[in-house]
Amino acid sequence: MARITLREVAHSYQVYPGGETDFALKRIHQVWEDGGAYALLGPSGCGKTTLLNVISGLLSPSRGRVFYDERDVTVQSPEQRNIAQVFQFPVLYDTMTVYGNLAFPLKNRGLDGAVIRRRVEEVAEILDLTPQLQSKAAGLSADAKQKISLGRGLVRSDVAAILFDEPLTVIDPHLKWQLRRKLKEVHEQLKLTLIYVTHDQVEALTFADQVMVMYQGELVQVGTPQELFENPRHRFVGYFIGSPGMNFLPCRVQGDAAQVDGVGIPLDPEIAGRAAAARGALELGIRPMFLEVHQAPAEGRIAVRVKTVEDQGSFKIVTVKLAGYSLKARLPEGRPVPEAEAYVRFPLDRTRIFCDGRLLS
Amino acid sequence: MEKWQDNRAWLLILPVFVIVAFSAVVPLITVVNYSVQDIFGPGQRLFVGTEWFREVLGDPRLHAALWRQFGFSALVLVLEIPLGVLIALAMPKKGWGVSLSLVLLALPLLIPWNVIGTIWIIFTRPDIGLMGAALNAMGLAFDHTARPLDAWITLMLMEVWHWTPLVALLAYAGLRAIPEPYYQAAKIDGASAWAVFRYIQLPKMRGVLTIAVLLRFMDSFLIYAEPFVLTGGGPGDSTTFLSIYLVKIAVGQFDLGPAAAFSLIYFLIVLLFSWLFYQALQNVGTGANR
Numbered sequence: 006m007a008r009i010t011l012r013e014v015a016h017s018y019q020v021y022p023g024g025e026t027d028f029a030l031k032r033i034h035q036v037w038e039d040g041g042a043y044a045l046l047g048p049s050g051c052g053k054t055t056l057l058n059v060i061s062g063l064l065s066p067s068r069g070r071v072f073y074d075e076r077d078v079t080v081q082s083p084e085q086r087n088i089a090q091v092f093q094f095p096v097l098y099d100t101m102t103v104y105g106n107l108a109f110p111l112k113n114r115g116l117d118g119a120v121i122r123r124r125v126e127e128v129a130e131i132l133d134l135t136p137q138l139q140s141k142a143a144g145l146s147a148d149a150k151q152k153i154s155l156g157r158g159l160v161r162s163d164v165a166a167i168l169f170d171e172p173l174t175v176i177d178p179h180l181k182w183q184l185r186r187k188l189k190e191v192h193e194q195l196k197l198t199l200i201y202v203t204h205d206q207v208e209a210l211t212f213a214d215q216v217m218v219m220y221q222g223e224l225v226q227v228g229t230p231q232e233l234f235e236n237p238r239h240r241f242v243g244y245f246i247g248s249p250g251m252n253f254l255p256c257r258v259q260g261d262a263a264q265v266d267g268v269g270i271p272l273d274p275e276i277a278g279r280a281a282a283a284r285g286a287l288e289l290g291i292r293p294m295f296l297e298v299h300q301a302p303a304e305g306r307i308a309v310r311v312k313t314v315e316d317q318g319s320f321k322i323v324t325v326k327l328a329g330y331s332l333k334a335r336l337p338e339g340r341p342v343p344e345a346e347a348y349v350r351f352p353l354d355r356t357r358i359f360c361d362g363r364l365l366s
Numbered sequence: 367m368e369k370w371q372d373n374r375a376w377l378l379i380l381p382v383f384v385i386v387a388f389s390a391v392v393p394l395i396t397v398v399n400y401s402v403q404d405i406f407g408p409g410q411r412l413f414v415g416t417e418w419f420r421e422v423l424g425d426p427r428l429h430a431a432l433w434r435q436f437g438f439s440a441l442v443l444v445l446e447i448p449l450g451v452l453i454a455l456a457m458p459k460k461g462w463g464v465s466l467s468l469v470l471l472a473l474p475l476l477i478p479w480n481v482i483g484t485i486w487i488i489f490t491r492p493d494i495g496l497m498g499a500a501l502n503a504m505g506l507a508f509d510h511t512a513r514p515l516d517a518w519i520t521l522m523l524m525e526v527w528h529w530t531p532l533v534a535l536l537a538y539a540g541l542r543a544i545p546e547p548y549y550q551a552a553k554i555d556g557a558s559a560w561a562v563f564r565y566i567q568l569p570k571m572r573g574v575l576t577i578a579v580l581l582r583f584m585d586s587f588l589i590y591a592e593p594f595v596l597t598g599g600g601p602g603d604s605t606t607f608l609s610i611y612l613v614k615i616a617v618g619q620f621d622l623g624p625a626a627a628f629s630l631i632y633f634l635i636v637l638l639f640s641w642l643f644y645q646a647l648q649n650v651g652t653g654a655n656r
Contacts, residue, residue, distance in 0.1 A: 063550050083554045090554050092547040098565040109565075113556040157555060 007073040007165040009037040009060060009198065014069030016055055022067065029055045030066070031222040037166070037200060042192050044209035045202045047219035048245070053202045054170055056219065060200065061168050062086045073165055089158025090168045094175055095150030099143040103134055106142050107156045114161075128159045131191060148180045152187070159191065166198035173208065185212060206246050218242045234292070240362040243290050249322060252296065252332045253359070254289045263289045263358065266328030271305060273353045276365060285361035295355035296334040298323055299348045300341060306348035314342055325349060400626035418627035428628065430603065431611040435587060438521075438607060442586040445526050447579060450533025451571070455563070457538055468538075471531040483595025486524045510597060514604035517597050521605060524592060529585070533578045540574035541567060576647040580640055587636055608632055 016030040025031065029052045037043055037060075045053045058064040059071065062083040071079045078086050098106050107125045116124075129135045132152045137145065142153055151172055158167045169188075173181045189212065192199050203209050209216050210230040217227045218241070225239035226232075237243035243251030256263040256270070258280040263270045270289060272280070280287055299306055309325040309332070321336040325347055334349065336342065358365045401419070404412040422428060457467050477485070490498040492509045501508040510520040544566065552562045590609040593599065599606035599614075606614075612632065616625035 061554070063553070083550075084556045088554060090550065092551065094545065094547065096547050096551040098569075100565060100569045109557070109561075110555040113558065113561065154551070157551075 007076075007198065008039045009166060010072040011035050011059070012070045012072065014059060014066045014071065016059060016064065016066045016068070028067075029222055030059065033059075033069070033224060035217070035224060035227065037198060039198055040196045041215060042189075042199045042213045043201065044213035044216045045200060045219060046204065046206060046209040046216055046245070048204055051219045052222040053204075053219050055222075057090075057168050057170055057200065057202050060166070061088045061090050063090075087161065087163060087165045088168060089155075089161065089164045089166075090170065091151065091154045091158065091172045093171045095147060095154050097142045097150055097153060099141075101142060102139055103129070103142050103145070103153060104138045106153050107134075107138075107160055110157050111160055124160045124162065128156045131159065131194065132156050132187065147175050148177070148184055151176060151184065155188075155191075159195070164197065166200060169199065169201040169203075171203055172201075173203075173205075181208075188212065206248075210246075218245065220245075236364070236366070237290070237357075238364045238366075240288065240290070240359050243292075243357075243359075247292060247294070249293055249333045249335075251290045251292050254327070254330050254332070256287050256289045256358075258287060258358070263287075263356075265289065265330065268307060268328050270307065270351050270356070271353065272356060272358065276356075276358050279365050280358045280360070283360040283365060288359045288362075289351075290357045290359055291332075291351055291355060293322065293333040293335040295352055296332060297350040297352065298325070298334045298336055298340075298343060299350065300343045302348050303350075306350045309347050309349050311343055311345055311347050323347070397626045397629050400622050401630055402623075404623055414623065418623040419631070422624050422628045422631065427603065427606075428608075428611060431606050431608050434604075434606065435608045438589070439583055439586045441522060442525055442529070442582055443579060445522065446530045446533050446582055447575065449526065450530050450578065451537045451575075453530065453534040454537035454541055455567070457534070459542075468535070471534055474528050474531055477528075479591035480595050482524065482528055483592045486520060486592075486596055490520050512601055514601055517601060517605050521593055521596060524596065525586070525589075528592070529582060533582065536574040536578045537571055540571035544570045572647065576644065579643050579647060583643060584636055584640060587639070 011033045014030060014033040015028050017028045019027050022028055033056060045056060047053050055064065059066045062071075062078065062081055062085070065080055069079075070077055073086060083090070098109060101109065104125060107128060108121050111121045111124060125138075126135070129138055132155065134149070134152060134156065137149065142150065145153070155167070155172075158164055173184060176184055185208065188199070188201075191197070201209070201212050203212075210233075214229065215227060216230055216233055217224050218233065218239075219225065220239065220241040226237065226242045228236075233242055233246050237246065237251065240251075240253065243253070254263075254265045254270075256265045258264070258272070258277055259269075261272055261274050261277045263272055263277075263280075272289075302308065307327065309327045312324045312326055312331065314324075315322040319338050321338070321340075321342060323334045323336055323342065325332050325334065327349065332349070402413060402415060404414050404417075406412075453471070458464055474482075487495075489495045490508070490510055492498040492502050498508055498510075507513075508516050510517040548566050548570075549562065552566055557565070588609055589607055590613070593605050593607060594610055594613075597605045599610045609632075612625060612628055615621050615628065
């Protein structure tokens, strides 16, 4: 077990990278605490897997250093780093039994037969694989295979961290939930450092204590699910997390209000002051959950046209038109649904201003 | 979906029936026909029952040819399959080396079979051949037209040179199809190079190696052109394989009856062994028969 530190790490798949765009990882400077459950969240192609492979040692980064505790492991192999990794598709040794698969990493390290047997049986117990220990691994279902891949990591009692690269992609939806719970259990029981790569926000938010959102080779925000939801530090986080994502309106700031195509939206004076001083393209952002929709006009409410209403079961999504822009609002069940005309209010404490995609705070 | 019944659908598969009938069924039945009759000429025939089969099965020259044939095929498999896999493992995985090695490997496969025989006759000639003359100059008497062992060595060299590339190409295709995470997982599990080969590469090549073994067995068991051109079955009978002997009976002596009976037995042996190889390779290491 170890605390993992990446110092000024950048990676390019090209031998002679030119500009910023040649880098799959731009500048990662981050610490993963020992025993934490982390999720790396981001869209396909954002560099999640590259980052994971740099941590595991399958890739050596073009720049920067990797530390496990105080040990510099930048040029060490995954085996030397003593890491375990579970891949998107289950990787099995087809000709071996489940037992053989689980024992394989220990046999390769030349451990004593009795020790191997004890460890394998312990891990099989944790993962509910005991009944299948003597069957051939090739014939099992996808979720059992994925548990075996995980088990090959767990058998090594001194493993530094377990890395998951979208491990639930090939699992049936109802089993996904079970397997995710199993992972959480394993984490609580063994207190291992887990790093979990996914592009599914539900998976990330339910699994991890800390979620790291990646976008175009950068970690744009690291925080608890709540922090990411309430205070997205980057436009991308607002858009990517939450369903539907944050509303964004290009705006100018005059006095204590944001001007969106001639419509004034009141702002917190402090934020307005900072926005007035900022250089760059400004955008106003608000979560659909926090945008209030009313049927009657009042002070601070802005008249909008209702375009569509989607019923999502326990809530409704109302799409309204403000100036030239569409806004989504989330209406709890039971609230009256406005028809053609509505009035929206932007609560001061929930309205955010982004400058060139980054939060002003 | 509703099921349609329409007998006109038979018309659609009729062409296949016709082609298969004329390319396989009719010739086969003709052979069966010959194998139970004594044919003196057009319209002059006599039903002889199993006489030709008994004659052929009791022929000591045929027994010798059969054992020779098994020996040849066994050597071919034992030499070419491991060698082909080794070559595939050693081949570059990316870059310009891939195309180059693929082209070099494919070259022997592009040469017509009888030309291959001719190339090796010249190559091994004791007077002017590069290999033959070189060996003789070093004091090693080498002449495949006079010494059975030399004939076999030449034949095996030619065969390995000609057909190992096929095994290598198949094995290479199988190796390239293994997804990268298998190697990454093996690295993480601390597997040695031998363990990677034994537990990842070899099992993943099962499919292509099955095809390689079947193709090499069938081709080598039916081999005709190369040894015919190179040695003509000699010296003596030492490289007379089944098909060479078969052609001697059928064309040389015009004994159509025994040749037909022999053909049928030959066909059944190939079929039987191909099936055995297929079953063995599909099941080995999967625990299916435990």
